[in-house]
Amino acid sequence: MSTTDTLRTVVVDDEELAREELCFLLDQIPGIEVVAQAGDGPEALNVIAEHAPDLIMLDVQMPGLTGFEVARRLLHRDTEAHLVFVTAYDQHAIEAFDVNAVDYILKPVEAARLFTAVERVRKRLQSDRGQGGAPNLDRVLRFLAERQNRRDQLAVKVGDRFLLVQAEDVVHASVEDDVITVVTNSLSGTSNYRTLDELQARLDPEIFWRVHRSHLVNINKIREIVPWFSRNYILRMKDTKGSEIPVSRAQTRRLREYLKL
16 A cells, blocks of 8 residues: 555544544545544444454443454454554553554544554555554554553552552542542552543553443452443442442443343
8 A cells, every 4th residue: 555545444432522533633634534433342343344444543441342352353353454542541551552553642632643643554554565454463462461461559548658559459449529539348548640541541441441430440349230220230349338339321231241231
C-alpha cells in the first residue's frame, strides 16, 4: 500500500461524543475513510468482519468486551488490520508501544498525535505488506500482559499512613465527591489517584470491571449477585461489610454474558 492509498478505518468507542470527535479529527487527515463505527466490543467484531478495514481505532474500556479482549479475538481470526488503541493508560505505556505496529494514543486525542499514529500505520503497512498485522499484535499483547503483571501493589492512605496493598486483594473502589475509596478484606482507605479512570488504568482490565460510573469491582471478589429493578443487579462483595455495588444498565449485559446469567 502506498502512502496515497486510502486507509479504510473503523472507529470503536462506547462514548458517542468521543467517536464523533475522533471521526472529525480523522476526517482532517488525507487518505482516511471511516467506513463504520461501533459502540462496544461485540459490535466492533461484527463491523470489522463485515468491512475488513485497514485500520481500527479501538477504545480500551468498553462494555461487552474490552479493547484488549477484542484485540485477542482479532488475533485468533488472523485479522490483518492494524490497531491503534485509544486509552487512558499512562504516557510511559504509550511510549513503550511506539516501537510496535500497534500504537497507543492518550485521551483526549490530539490532532498531531493522531496524525503521527496514522503515518506510522502507513509505514508499517508498506513494510509488512502481505504479512498481516497479527505477529505484531501478538508481541504487543504479550508486552501488555507482562506490564500488567508488574502492577501488583497500590498505595492506600489510612489515617496518616500509606499502606501498600496487593492489587489482587482490592475488593472494590468507589468515588464520591472526587474522593476515591479503596476497600480490601482488611482495610478501607483513600487513593491519591485523581479519577477512577486513572486507577482503573493501573489495574488488570480482565479482573477489575467498571460496573458503574462510580464503582470499580474485582470480579473475583463478588459474593452474591442480587436481582434489582428493571432487570439490573446489585453486587454484594466479599469485604467484611458486604458492600453492595450497583451495576449500571450499560454493564449489565457484559455481566450476564460473562456469568451466563
